[in-house]
Amino acid sequence: xxxTRDPKFSNLPEVQPDGSVQLPATVGNTLWSTDDxxxxxxxxxxxxxxxxxxxxxxxxxxxxDDARWGGALSAIPTKADVVLDLIxxxxxxxxxxxxxxxxxxxxxxxxxxxxxxxxxxxxxxxSPRQADVLIVAGTLTTKMxxxxxxxWEQMPEPKWVVAMGDCTCSGGRYxxxxxxxQGIDRVMPxxxxxxxxxxxxxxxxxxxxxLQQLVKDRRGHWPERAIxxxxxxxx
Amino acid sequence: xxxxxxxxRVAIPAESTWYEPAPTPQxxxxxxxxxxxxxxxxxxxxxxxxxxxxxxxxxxxxxxxxVVDLDPVLGYLHRGVEKLCENAxxxxxxxxxxxxxxxxxxxxxxxxxAAFEKLMDVDVPRRAQYIRVLTMxxxxxxxxxxxxxxxxxxLGGITPxxxxxxxxxxxxxxxxALTGQKLLYNYYRIGGVxxxxxxxxxxxxxxxxxxxxxxxxxNLALINENEIFVRRTRGLGVLDAKTAxxxxxxxxxxxxxxxxxxxxxxRPYLVYPELEFDVPTRDxxxxxxxxxxxxDEIKQSIRIIDQxxxxxxxxxxxxxxxxxxRPRPGRAFGAVEGxxxxxxxxxxxxxxxxxxxxxxxxPSFVHLQLVxxxxxxNLIADTMAVMASLDPVMGGVDK
Numbered sequence: 001x002x003x004t005r006d007p008k009f010s011n012l013p014e015v016q017p018d019g020s021v022q023l024p025a026t027v028g029n030t031l032w033s034t035d036d037x038x039x040x041x042x043x044x045x046x047x048x049x050x051x052x053x054x055x056x057x058x059x060x061x062x063x064x065d066d067a068r069w070g071g072a073l074s075a076i077p078t079k080a081d082v083v084l085d086l087i088x089x090x091x092x093x094x095x096x097x098x099x100x101x102x103x104x105x106x107x108x109x110x111x112x113x114x115x116x117x118x119x120x121x122x123x124x125x126x127s128p129r130q131a132d133v134l135i136v137a138g139t140l141t142t143k144m145x146x147x148x149x150x151x152w153e154q155m156p157e158p159k160w161v162v163a164m165g166d167c168t169c170s171g172g173r174y175x176x177x178x179x180x181x182q183g184i185d186r187v188m189p190x191x192x193x194x195x196x197x198x199x200x201x202x203x204x205x206x207x208x209x210x211l212q213q214l215v216k217d218r219r220g221h222w223p224e225r226a227i228x229x230x231x232x233x234x235x
Numbered sequence: 236x237x238x239x240x241x242x243x244r245v246a247i248p249a250e251s252t253w254y255e256p257a258p259t260p261q262x263x264x265x266x267x268x269x270x271x272x273x274x275x276x277x278x279x280x281x282x283x284x285x286x287x288x289x290x291x292x293x294x295x296x297x298x299x300x301x302v303v304d305l306d307p308v309l310g311y312l313h314r315g316v317e318k319l320c321e322n323a324x325x326x327x328x329x330x331x332x333x334x335x336x337x338x339x340x341x342x343x344x345x346x347x348x349a350a351f352e353k354l355m356d357v358d359v360p361r362r363a364q365y366i367r368v369l370t371m372x373x374x375x376x377x378x379x380x381x382x383x384x385x386x387x388x389x390l391g392g393i394t395p396x397x398x399x400x401x402x403x404x405x406x407x408x409x410x411x412a413l414t415g416q417k418l419l420y421n422y423y424r425i426g427g428v429x430x431x432x433x434x435x436x437x438x439x440x441x442x443x444x445x446x447x448x449x450x451x452x453x454n455l456a457l458i459n460e461n462e463i464f465v466r467r468t469r470g471l472g473v474l475d476a477k478t479a480x481x482x483x484x485x486x487x488x489x490x491x492x493x494x495x496x497x498x499x500x501x502r503p504y505l506v507y508p509e510l511e512f513d514v515p516t517r518d519x520x521x522x523x524x525x526x527x528x529x530x531d532e533i534k535q536s537i538r539i540i541d542q543x544x545x546x547x548x549x550x551x552x553x554x555x556x557x558x559x560x561r562p563r564p565g566r567a568f569g570a571v572e573g574x575x576x577x578x579x580x581x582x583x584x585x586x587x588x589x590x591x592x593x594x595x596x597x598p599s600f601v602h603l604q605l606v607x608x609x610x611x612x613n614l615i616a617d618t619m620a621v622m623a624s625l626d627p628v629m630g631g632v633d634k
Contacts, residue, residue, distance in 0.1 A: 048531055048619060098289070099312065100289070100290075100334065101337035101418055101630065103289070105417070105418060107396075107400065108403075108404055111396070111397050111401070139313075139314055141310075143310050144311045147282050147311075148283075171329065173330065173334070174314050176319060177312060177315040177318070177321065178315050178318065179315045180315070191378075198419070
């Protein structure tokens, strides 16, 4: 598909022919600028009492993380990150996308005996627009790979992937099959691998709790993650 | 690499070919399906859809709220099982077949094991036969309870699936105590079963049996007398006996159309001739009948389990067999009556330790063909009710 540039974003780096972008993706602040006379209470930048905040904003250091926000809010990064990540970690909404056998165990995880709702992971959303976590439960075949990547692309950032089961971790018992993707990390970045064929519901709960820990540990590091799937050529 | 839709730098032109273009028709049927009359449109459902029981994609041609035509697209779960089995030896092939239908995997093991045992003229010890019957009937109950929950879920009720999973988890945990695995048991072996009944399994089974009948009755009372459920399913997707036989339908779907065919009674295998059970049938052939036949089968399965537990003989659970199996050249067909219909395996041996050809027959594939004929003229929402009442599992359809 041809990639054309939207003139609205002409200040942004060039998209390479292979689809990659060299510079980190940043979205400019089009609402106001630091030399706006109304900015910083009408004072010149150097005369502003909160010099640290002004310098922070003028250099653009605060705008590295544009998948989340830009501008002056980044001056108070630590506390906001902690709070936001606590909220995210304790309300991980998975996408309801069972592929094969593991889907039954994934459903079992959501039902009364195991009840993943206790950790705030329950509402299995049927639409990728509302989901945070893609639990790939079951064998991913080459025919299903493209719809699954499309689902992953439709999920809003920040988003995570859990590979549930041997088939999604490495190919598992279908290692020698001609029609199975040998591990979903060939088509999308994976955060947590849960081995087992299929893993027990307890295993899925453990994996999701690991993901919660990972969400909390990775705070402030979103720009280091690739945006969108890293699909190798030829798949 | 395709650019991400989240990427703000990328503007996708409106006339983009992001969605696949309409295919050029190859057959007359396809040409008819692709031609739209006044007021008709296509609606795509799946492959990721909560009601398709897996990864089925259905293209529905609708006129307003009515389904005019329907075309299922298969192959999203094709794992190449038959080919893998032909490259594995006879013991390993069993392990490849049990993820086929992941809610009733013991039946998917039983069919190839039956075929291989015919190929090798193995006599299975009687205790092993009883254990097979016991575990298969347990698996049938687990599958039918899940069916009940799914059917209600597809019609909009959330409670029955939660109740169904309580029963299913109990049965599956019990089988896990016996086989060591929770979903894909890999328990049957050529010439017997892998391991005798153990204490944990028996004590769990005893506790469950003491309350099973009452518990399942209360599960049924949840929706059997629910007026919305009954009125939505009665008279919906009527399948007459003649069409059913012509389409090759088996199992509860056939018995709901009034044909009392049950492989356990009509082509007996294992120790079924010695056990007493009824074959429940209904004459209506609609979605409600298909549901009620399955619910009656649960009661018969409990009856069979009760008899098996009383008549279980002592003895070995494995026939004495060499470790490397090389059957004589020949061919054999083994079939068992599963919760969805007849599971069959046709195996050809060329004298080596691997099957030369292994063909897997799965009832879900046959039943999925019925979704089109049965839903024409109904509402879109009734497509789900018909599909749920036929109870296909995509793993078995795509193999």
